[in-house]
Every structure is written in structure tokens, then in C-alpha cells.
Ligand SMILES: Nc1ncnc2c1ncn2[C@@H]1O[C@H](COP(=O)(O)OP(=O)(O)O)[C@@H](O)[C@H]1O
């Protein structure tokens with residue numbers, strides 16, 4: 342899957358380079374380019390707005406396949422993207438867990454910024470759910486428990502992922518999973534990265550405190566697992582809407598629709614777990630990933646609290662503003678047109 346490329350640009354990327362030709366210091370890499378005398382590009386895995394992921398062979402390690410994450414060098418990249426990229430590099434150097442993508446260290450100076458990871462053969466949870474939107478309950482709970490196990494480790498290391506979503510979870514061919522993409526992760530002992538007028542993360546899985554531009558903590562990731570599990574169980578994204586502002590407002594002021602209203606086949610225990618993880622107030626959620634994993638692994642022991650009966654829809658205020666946003670253009674445009682018409686009329690009257 343290669344996103345963001347036209348067919349012609351893709352063909353250009355796939356055009357092999359001369360044997361042994363080293364990679365350019367800037368711009369796209371092509372199949373056959375050798376980066377820093379070590380990584381020979383074999384293909385483009387995917388291209389996002391901020392980075393391109395290449396598959397490459399590590400010539401220092403028996404041509405083992407690796408994945409390279411290369412930031413897209415655009416104007417303004419240094420100001421915004423570079424600190425995030427460096428943070429991801431720093432986190433990658435610190436972490437090692439069977440369910441977290443392994444980063445490979447490169448000694449010496451790199452000719453351009455890039456990260457090297459183990460190459461993961463598999464399919465992202467996002468693509469898996471495109472093929473099969475609703476997973477069997479035991480499989481969904483098992484996957485969520487594995488994500489929680491990885492989070493337990495990360496949180497112990499002082500790392501908060503903050504961008505949990507199906508695109509960032511790889512279901513590997515050997516049956517294991519990997520969390521990927523620490524691009525907006527945070528280290529508790531580091532200074533804050535600031536973003537002006539931009540909340541990083543995807544609104545679909547974003548915790549209410551992140552919507553409100555708060556830093557968040559381990560419980561922010563708990564919310565993310567809850568939102569992913571909601572989707573795996575129901576086949577529907579909680580709070581889905583084509584307008585990101587509506588999604589964010591709904592998250593901040595309301596609860597998701599009870600899962601068994603979406604799909605009655607779900608057990609009350611699984612519903613209870615998801616709704617607890619997605620509680621609006623972080624204090625009402627599981628406080629640790631270990632707590633949540635314990636419930637996911639023993640759903641029959643989950644105490645039912647009637648949480649599904651106490652869910653609150655988003656506030657009237659939000660509905661009012663939502664309606665206002667839709668209605669406003671219908672009122673404003675005719676008024677502006679009439680005012681313009683009036684001035685044009687005066688203008689022509691003056692010319693006569
Ligand atoms: N180590 C890897 N092995 C194989 N594919 C990968 C690897 N890392 C990322 N990918 C693929 O690239 C996509 C984007 O990677 P990610 O790190 O999430 O970058 P971005 O910051 O652009 O979202 C993933 O969804 C996955 O499909």
C-alpha cells in the first residue's frame with residue numbers, strides 16, 4: 342500500500358538505481374539506493390504527510406529486512422516535525438518489548454534524519470478491520486489485552502503513546518502484535534513539545550482530555566484502547582462523524598452510545614470494560630493498563646455496575662452550535678448577496 346503518490350511518481354520510485362549508487366541527502370529515495378553504505382532500499386511501504394516508510398535490506402546484518410522511517414523534508418519541517426522525529430528516535434532507543442516495534446541503532450553520523458526498525462510482516466489492525474469490521478469477542482478482548490501488556494511496559498518506562506489507533510497496531514504474520522509510531526508519544530521526564538493551534542492525534546480515538554489540549558497521562562492511552570476495542574466489538578467507530586469538530590465536541594461533552602445498542606451480541610461484561618476505559622473523566626477509568634488487562638483476561642469476573650444505563654448524550658449547547666454552524670451559511674450568504682447587490686445597484690446608479 343503506497344499512499345500519496347501519483348502513478349507516475351510511484352513508477353519513478355520503483356525505477357531501480359545504478360548498482361551501488363548511494364542515496365541522495367534530500368528528497369525521495371528509490372529502489373536500489375544505498376543509505377549510509379548500509380541500508381539498500383527495496384520498496385516504499387507507505388507514504389504519509391510527515392514521513393515515508395521504506396523497506397530496506399541491512400547490508401551490515403545479512404541483508405535482513407528493515408523498515409526505514411524518513412521524515413518528509415518540507416518547508417517548516419524543522420520547526421514542527423523535527424522535534425517530534427527526534428523524540429521518536431529517543432523513545433525508540435529506550436524501549437524493548439515483544440509487543441512494541443523494535444528500533445535498530447545506527448552508529449556514526451547519518452547523512453539525513455531517519456529511523457530504522459525491524460520490518461514487520463503482517464497487516465495493520467486498520468486494514469484487518471476494513472476486511473472484517475467486527476471481530477469475535479474473544480479475539481477482540483485478547484488483542485486489547487496484548488495492547489495493554491505493551492502499555493504496562495511503556496508506562497513503566499515513562500512513555501505515553503498518545504496516538505493509539507488501528508493504523509498504529511500491526512498484526513504480524515506470526516500471530517504477535519506490535520505497537521508502532523511513537524511520533525507524538527511523550528516521555529514523562531522530558532520537556533513538553535508545543536504545538537500552536539494543533540492538537541496532534543486522530544480525533545476518532547482521542548481522549549477527551551486531549552481534545553481539551555491537556556497533556557494526558559497513562560489513562561489517556563487506556564481511553565485509546567477502549568476506543569479501539571469499541572470498534573473491534575461493534576464494527577463502528579465511537580462518535581463517528583465526518584466533521585472532526587463534531588467528534589471532538591461529542592467526546593468532550595458526551596458518552597459513546599452503549600455498545601449493545603449498536604450490536605446486541607456483545608456480552609455485558611465486554612461492554613462494561615469498554616465503557617469504563619472510555620469514561621470521560623480519567624479518574625473513572627482503569628487507572629493502570631495492568632488493571633484493564635486483568636479484566637480483559639477474565640471477563641466473567643467483571644462486576645457489572647450499570648454503567649451502560651448512566652451514559653449521557655452530548656450537551657444541548659453542542660447541538661445548538663452544531664445546528665448554528667449548518668444554518669448560519671443559509672442565513673449569512675443571502676444577506677451578504679443582498680448587501681452586495683445593493684452596493685452594485687448604487688454603483689451603477691452613480692455612473693448613470
Ligand atoms: N516497522 C514496520 N514494518 C512494516 N511496516 C511498517 C513499519 N512501521 C510502519 N509501517 C507501516 O507504515 C505505516 C505508517 O507508519 P507510522 O510509523 O505509523 O508513520 P506515520 O507517523 O506516518 O503514521 C504503518 O501504518 C504501517 O503500515
Ligand SMILES: [Mg+2]
Pocket residue numbers: 508509521522
Ligand atoms: Mg501512524
